[in-house]
Every structure is written in structure tokens, then in C-alpha cells.
Amino acid sequence: MKRYFFHLKKGHETIIDPRGETFASKQDAYDHGVAVIQELMRYRELASRSWQLEICDEDRCVQCRLLFASYDPALEKVPPQVRRTVEIVSHSRASLSDTIAALNRSLLEVKATLARANNMPFLATYEGQRVEQ
Amino acid sequence: MTVQLVPTKAGNTDTALRRNGCLAALSPETLAHLKPYLKRQDVLEGTILWDPEQPSSDVYFPATGVIAIGVPLREGSNVESASVGPEGAAGAFLEAENEQALTRGVVQIGGDFYRISAAHLSGLPNREILALQTFCKDWILLQAQQRAACNAVHTAEQRLARWLLQNLERANGTELRATQELIADALGIRRTTVTLIAQSFQAKGHIQYRRGTISAPDPQRLAKLSCECHAGLSKGHWPSQRLASFSGRGPAHRREA
Numbered sequence: 001m002k003r004y005f006f007h008l009k010k011g012h013e014t015i016i017d018p019r020g021e022t023f024a025s026k027q028d029a030y031d032h033g034v035a036v037i038q039e040l041m042r043y044r045e046l047a048s049r050s051w052q053l054e055i056c057d058e059d060r061c062v063q064c065r066l067l068f069a070s071y072d073p074a075l076e077k078v079p080p081q082v083r084r085t086v087e088i089v090s091h092s093r094a095s096l097s098d099t100i101a102a103l104n105r106s107l108l109e110v111k112a113t114l115a116r117a118n119n120m121p122f123l124a125t126y127e128g129q130r131v132e133q
Numbered sequence: 134m135t136v137q138l139v140p141t142k143a144g145n146t147d148t149a150l151r152r153n154g155c156l157a158a159l160s161p162e163t164l165a166h167l168k169p170y171l172k173r174q175d176v177l178e179g180t181i182l183w184d185p186e187q188p189s190s191d192v193y194f195p196a197t198g199v200i201a202i203g204v205p206l207r208e209g210s211n212v213e214s215a216s217v218g219p220e221g222a223a224g225a226f227l228e229a230e231n232e233q234a235l236t237r238g239v240v241q242i243g244g245d246f247y248r249i250s251a252a253h254l255s256g257l258p259n260r261e262i263l264a265l266q267t268f269c270k271d272w273i274l275l276q277a278q279q280r281a282a283c284n285a286v287h288t289a290e291q292r293l294a295r296w297l298l299q300n301l302e303r304a305n306g307t308e309l310r311a312t313q314e315l316i317a318d319a320l321g322i323r324r325t326t327v328t329l330i331a332q333s334f335q336a337k338g339h340i341q342y343r344r345g346t347i348s349a350p351d352p353q354r355l356a357k358l359s360c361e362c363h364a365g366l367s368k369g370h371w372p373s374q375r376l377a378s379f380s381g382r383g384p385a386h387r388r389e390a
């Protein structure tokens with residue numbers, strides 16, 4: 001049995017798990033970490049996507065960092081490339097508004113492309129900027 | 134675990150009895166009637182007071198400490214549906230007569246309780262006793278309904294804040310003896326999850342955690358973090374408060390007197 005610690009990283013803030021839990025294998029510790037992520041993010045999926053859980057061993061060596069967005073059940077039904085985008089955006093520790101803005105912008109880009117394809121005099125803008133491919 | 138009730142030698146003075154809000158709300162005559170049958174006992178955390186396999190014929194009035202009430206689903210699972218502290222009473226009157234008991238009552242926070250047999254309690258043909266039992270049942274039902282909704286829509290952080298507030302209020306807002314394992318068990322979440330949330334509350338100064346004792350310097354700050362379920366379980370719903378109004382011993386009635 002080995003002791004593992006589960007530290008939570010929320011943006012600039014790090015919350016230390018001073019006690020840890022013992023597990024027979026690294027896989028068990030990982031499974032516990034995923035369950036903790038699911039409990040912490042339940043009903044606040046959007047706000048916690050960029051959080052990370054860091055699993056450390058007894059020597060305080062980081063075993064893995066789990067990104068909350070990777071375990072968001074709300075993203076399970078989303079196409080893999082969109083899901084990956086959310087993960088990447090969350091991973092770069094973009095704020096929630098950045099994530100939403102990025103998604104809005106890509107929607108506008110699609111609209112602009114469609115408008116151009118239809119030969120419509122359509123100018124898609126986002127926050128005053130012209131949206132271009 | 135078997136029932137462990139350790140009799141204490143302290144007597145049943147009215148002052149000691151009145152630490153339980155329901156006993157305090159009874160008229161002196163009714164309390165005097167019950168007094169010979171009320172047994173004071175120290176109860177340890179984790180003691181099972183009753184469950185479907187070990188039904189009890191007693192009713193418990195916590196003077197300090199808390200009883201968690203739930204329906205046992207599987208071995209070791211003990212998520213609370215409701216809890217009762219010095220603001221109420223729980224026990225044999227919860228289940229329908231001559232029916233198989235369904236609930237389990239476990240001591241969640243150890244303390245001293247007054248125990249009386251349900252037969253002695255209901256044997257007294259008294260409208261105050263009837264009201265007491267009704268208000269205590271209402272309280273448990275209200276909490277169970279709210280708990281079900283809370284578990285379905287509120288975050289672990291909100292629920293932990295709600296649990297802390299409710300139990301601090303019971304303990305008169307001062308200190309609460311509760312380990313993180315106990316809270317994790319009550320909320321049905323992992324101990325690590327409770328630790329991380331409690332660490333964050335502590336870092337922000339919302340709570341202080343020392344050797345299993347929790348205090349909140351400003352409960353209003355916890356209230357902001359809690360879900361609205363806490364407001365729905367306010368003191369006005371406590372059996373002790375309702376009974377005090379009913380018996381004309383509450384603050385609302387003192388004005389008329």
C-alpha cells in the first residue's frame with residue numbers, strides 16, 4: 001500500500017491535500033482521483049473545466065495531472081474534435097469567458113463562410129472586429 | 134456495531150433536560166410526567182440506535198450530539214436523509230405501528246441523549262405529546278425531501294457549506310465536533326473531496342479546523358456559499374420552535390402573556 005496525495009489547482013490557487021489516501025496500485029489512485037474530480041465538478045462543469053487534480057506519491061513526486069474537462073460528462077456526447085478543442089482551451093488555463101468567446105467566434109466564422117458561399121453581403125463581426133478565415 | 138449506551142450518573146434536573154429544545158418547550162406539567170421515564174445516556178459516534186434488523190421501541194431526545202436518519206441501501210452506505218439534534222427527537226414513533234421498520238438511526242455526532250420508551254411517551258394522553266411527535270416527523274420528512282432535491286442539483290461545495298451551517302446552528306453556532314470522514318459519509322462523497330473543499334474554506338477564512346473541531350467565525354460567509362436549501366431548513370421549521378409556539382411558550386406568545 002502506498003500513500004497518494006490529491007492536490008487541486010484552480011487557476012492560480014493550489015489547494016493542498018495534506019492527508020492523502022493509501023492505495024494498492026497507481027491505477028486505484030488514478031480511479032480515486034477521477035471520482036474526486038467528478039464529485040467536485042458535478043453541477044459546475046462549465047466553471048471547473050480548467051481545474052486540475054495533481055496526484056503525487058509519498059515522495060511528493062507528481063504522478064499525473066488530470067484536467068477536469070477530460071472528465072466532464074457533459075462533453076461526452078460532443079463530437080471528439082470539439083471535445084478536444086474544449087480540452088485544449090481549458091488546458092491553456094483560458095478563463096471561462098475566453099472559452100465561450102472562442103466557441104462563439106468559431107460559430108460566427110461558420111456563419112461568415114456560409115454567407116460568403118451564398119454571395120450574401122454579410123459581414124460577421126465579433127466585438128467590433130471583422131471575422132475572417 | 135451493537136448498541137452501546139453508557140448510562141451517565143448525572144440526574145434529570147429540569148435545566149439538564151431543557152438542553153433539548155423539545156423537552157424545553159413542554160409545559161412543566163407534561164415534563165414532570167415524562168421525567169421519571171427519561172434516561173440520560175452518553176452515546177458514542179457510530180452507535181446504531183435502530184435499524185430494520187434491530188428495531189428500537191425508544192425515542193431519543195439529544196441534549197448534545199446529532200442522530201443521522203437514513204434508509205440502509207447496501208452494506209456500509211450511510212448517506213443521511215435527515216438529521217436530528219437538540220432541536221428535535223427521533224426514534225420509534227417514526228415508523229408505522231406493527232410495520233417492518235425501514236429506517237436506520239445512527240449517532241452521527243456523539244453527545245448525551247435522553248431516552249424514553251415510546252410506550253411511556255404515547256401513554257400520556259396529552260395534546261402536547263401528539264404535537265411533539267407530529268412536528269418531529271414533519272421535520273424529518275421536510276429534510277428528506279429537501280435532501281433528495283439538494284443531492285440532485287447542488288454542488289459538493291454548496292452541500293458541504295449547508296451541512297456545516299445546519300450543524301453549527303444546532304450546536305448554538307459555536308463549535309462542531311466532526312471529522313472529515315464523518316462529513317464525507319453524511320454527504321455521500323469521498324473524504325478527499327471533503328478535505329479539498331474544507332481546505333479551500335479554511336484558506337479563505339470561512340471555517341477553522343482544529344483536531345476534528347470546526348468553527349465558523351462568521352456563519353454569514355458560509356451561508357453565501359451554501360445552496361438555498363439551508364434557508365428552507367431554517368429554525369422556524371425546528372420541532373422545538375413549533376412546539377414552543379404551540380404550547381404558548383415561544384417568543385411569539387410571550388408578548389401576549
Ligand SMILES: [Zn+2]
Nearest residue numbers: 283287360362
Ligand atoms: Zn441544496
